[in-house]
Amino acid sequence: MNRNFQAIVVGAGPAGSASALSMARAGLDVALVERGTFPGEKNMFGGMLHRLPGLEEIFPDFWDRAPLERHIVKKGVSFLTGDSSFNTVIEPGSFDRTPYNGYTIFRPRFDNWLAQEAVNAGATLITSATVDELVYKSGRPDGVTIVGRQGExxxxxxVAADGVLSFLAKKAGLRQPVFDPGQIAVGVKALLDMPRELIDERFGLARDQGFANEFVGCTEGVRGGGFxxxxxxSLSIGLVFHLGSLRTSGKTPYDLLNEFLKQPQVAKLVRGGRILEYSAHLIPEGGYDMMPELTGDGILVTGDAAALCNATGLNLEGINLAVESGLLAGKAVAEVCRKGDFSKRSLEVYKELMNESHVMKDLKQYRKAPHMLHNDRIYSAYPELVCQIMEQIYRIEGTSKKNLTKLFIQSAKEKIGLGNLAADAFSAWRSL
Amino acid sequence: MNIVEIFDFTSFNIDREPHIILNQDICKGCDVRGCTNCCPANCYSWSEAEQKMTFVYDGCLECGTCYVVCQRNAFTRWRYPRGGFGVAYRMT
Known part of the structure; x- marks a missing residue:
C-alpha cells in the first residue's frame, strides 16, 4: 500500500496510540503503523498501570472505558534469601477508593483498546506492517517503507514510538548506535492460571482488589529483582535483570525464574498455578542519561524509544510516561502542522512541552537512581542482612539477648562492611 | 517451566525467512558469548565440537536481548519479523 498522510506514528503501543489519538482529535490525517496483527500482540510488561492524567482529561470516564483487571490496594516488598523472607506490606485505605492508584492490565487487550480509541477519533490503523526504512526527500525524512504489508x-x-530498541531513532541519528548493557534490563514473566477465589483467599483480597509485590534477593546475586x-x-510473576550483570553471571533467565518459583515462600504463593504464557521484553533503565535526542528534522521520539522509564527500585514507571510523551508529541505535531514547518527547530516545541511535564521533571530528579542500583550488595548481601537481623530478634532460646545496636553492627560488619554501609546509605539518600 | 517446551505456552506465527542472521566468523572469534545465556528463549547455542553458533529463530520472543549483549555486532541482519509474523502474545 502507498499513501500520503499528514503524520505517521510508528508503533501502536501506549506512546504511539496516545500520540495518534491526540493528532486525530486535532483533525490530522494520521497513520498508526503496527507490526503485530493487532496492537498489543508484541507487548509485555510486569503488570501495573498507574494514573494517566492526560488520557483522563480526554476521557473523563477513562477508568470505566478501559479494559482493566484488579485495582491495586496492597503493595509489598519482600527481601528473600534461599530459604527465608522478610516482607513489608502497605495497604492504605485510600488505595481502595476511586480514583484508584493503579491497576493490573493485559497488554494485548489494553493496547488494542487504546489504538481503537485512536481509530474512533479518525486515525488510520495499519497492522501487520513492520517499518523498515526511513524515506528521505531533500535530506529530510518524508516517510517510511513497510514490510509484511508492503509499501511506502x-x-x-x-513519530517514533517503536519501542526500546527504536531503529527509527537510530536511523535518524538521534540515539546512540550501540547500547550499553548496563543501561538496559530484560524482564521475563510467567502468567499463571489461578481461580479468582483462590487468589482472593491467598492474598487477602476482596471484590476487585489487587496485590502488587516486588522482590529483592531472588536473582542469585545478578542485579535485578522479582515481581x-x-x-x-491469573498471577503475573517474573524477574528483571540488568543485562550487563546477567551476561557476566553466565546464568540464564529461565533457570533463575524456575529457582525463584521454587524458593520455599514463593512456592507457596504460586502453588497450583499452571503456566499460561511465557514472555520477555527489554526495559530502558538508564534513566535521564540514556535518553536520545527527542527531535530531529521531521521526526519526534516518544515512550520506550526515548528511554522514558523511571526505575528507582521502589516505583517502576513506563506506560504512564509513554502515554504522556505521546500526547505531548501529538500536540506538538498539530501545532507545527498549522505552521507548515517540520524542521528540528520547529519541532523543539515537543521538547519544551516535555520539559514542563512531570515526565522530564521526574527523570531529572531521579537521574542518579540508576547508578545507585549498580551495586551488587543490594541484590544479595542486604536481603541476607535484613533476614538475619529479623530472625535473631525473634529467636528466643533461653540465653540472654544481645543488645539490638550491637546485633545490627555485628551483622552489618559481617555482611556488608561498615564503610560500605555508610557509602550505600549516602548514595541512596542522594539519588532518592 | 521447561524452556524447551516454550511452544506449549507461547504462540508464534513462524516466517520462512529468519529475521536475525549471524556472521559465523565473528561468533567464532568471540569468547564472551553472552547471547547463549542471556537469551530468555534459549535461541542461541554454541557447539564447541563444531566451533559454531546456532541460532534458532522459531521461538524468538523479539525482546532484543541478543542485540544489546552482543559486543561484536555479529549480526548481518537484526530486524523485527515482517508484519504479521513472529511471537503473538494473547494475554500477558
Whole structure:
C-alpha cells in the first residue's frame, strides 16, 4: 500500500496510540503503523498501570472505558534469601477508593483498546506492517517503507514510538548506535492460571482488589529483582535483570525464574498455578542519561524509544510516561502542522512541552537512581542482612539477648562492611 | 517451566525467512558469548565440537536481548519479523 498522510506514528503501543489519538482529535490525517496483527500482540510488561492524567482529561470516564483487571490496594516488598523472607506490606485505605492508584492490565487487550480509541477519533490503523526504512526527500525524512504489508507511507513528520530498541531513532541519528548493557534490563514473566477465589483467599483480597509485590534477593546475586501482580484469575510473576550483570553471571533467565518459583515462600504463593504464557521484553533503565535526542528534522521520539522509564527500585514507571510523551508529541505535531514547518527547530516545541511535564521533571530528579542500583550488595548481601537481623530478634532460646545496636553492627560488619554501609546509605539518600 | 517446551505456552506465527542472521566468523572469534545465556528463549547455542553458533529463530520472543549483549555486532541482519509474523502474545 502507498499513501500520503499528514503524520505517521510508528508503533501502536501506549506512546504511539496516545500520540495518534491526540493528532486525530486535532483533525490530522494520521497513520498508526503496527507490526503485530493487532496492537498489543508484541507487548509485555510486569503488570501495573498507574494514573494517566492526560488520557483522563480526554476521557473523563477513562477508568470505566478501559479494559482493566484488579485495582491495586496492597503493595509489598519482600527481601528473600534461599530459604527465608522478610516482607513489608502497605495497604492504605485510600488505595481502595476511586480514583484508584493503579491497576493490573493485559497488554494485548489494553493496547488494542487504546489504538481503537485512536481509530474512533479518525486515525488510520495499519497492522501487520513492520517499518523498515526511513524515506528521505531533500535530506529530510518524508516517510517510511513497510514490510509484511508492503509499501511506502509518506508524511512530512514521523513519530517514533517503536519501542526500546527504536531503529527509527537510530536511523535518524538521534540515539546512540550501540547500547550499553548496563543501561538496559530484560524482564521475563510467567502468567499463571489461578481461580479468582483462590487468589482472593491467598492474598487477602476482596471484590476487585489487587496485590502488587516486588522482590529483592531472588536473582542469585545478578542485579535485578522479582515481581508478582494479581490479575482477576491469573498471577503475573517474573524477574528483571540488568543485562550487563546477567551476561557476566553466565546464568540464564529461565533457570533463575524456575529457582525463584521454587524458593520455599514463593512456592507457596504460586502453588497450583499452571503456566499460561511465557514472555520477555527489554526495559530502558538508564534513566535521564540514556535518553536520545527527542527531535530531529521531521521526526519526534516518544515512550520506550526515548528511554522514558523511571526505575528507582521502589516505583517502576513506563506506560504512564509513554502515554504522556505521546500526547505531548501529538500536540506538538498539530501545532507545527498549522505552521507548515517540520524542521528540528520547529519541532523543539515537543521538547519544551516535555520539559514542563512531570515526565522530564521526574527523570531529572531521579537521574542518579540508576547508578545507585549498580551495586551488587543490594541484590544479595542486604536481603541476607535484613533476614538475619529479623530472625535473631525473634529467636528466643533461653540465653540472654544481645543488645539490638550491637546485633545490627555485628551483622552489618559481617555482611556488608561498615564503610560500605555508610557509602550505600549516602548514595541512596542522594539519588532518592 | 521447561524452556524447551516454550511452544506449549507461547504462540508464534513462524516466517520462512529468519529475521536475525549471524556472521559465523565473528561468533567464532568471540569468547564472551553472552547471547547463549542471556537469551530468555534459549535461541542461541554454541557447539564447541563444531566451533559454531546456532541460532534458532522459531521461538524468538523479539525482546532484543541478543542485540544489546552482543559486543561484536555479529549480526548481518537484526530486524523485527515482517508484519504479521513472529511471537503473538494473547494475554500477558
Amino acid at each position: 507511507l509518506h508524511a512530512p513528520v514521523i 508478582l501482580y494479581t490479575n482477576y484469575d
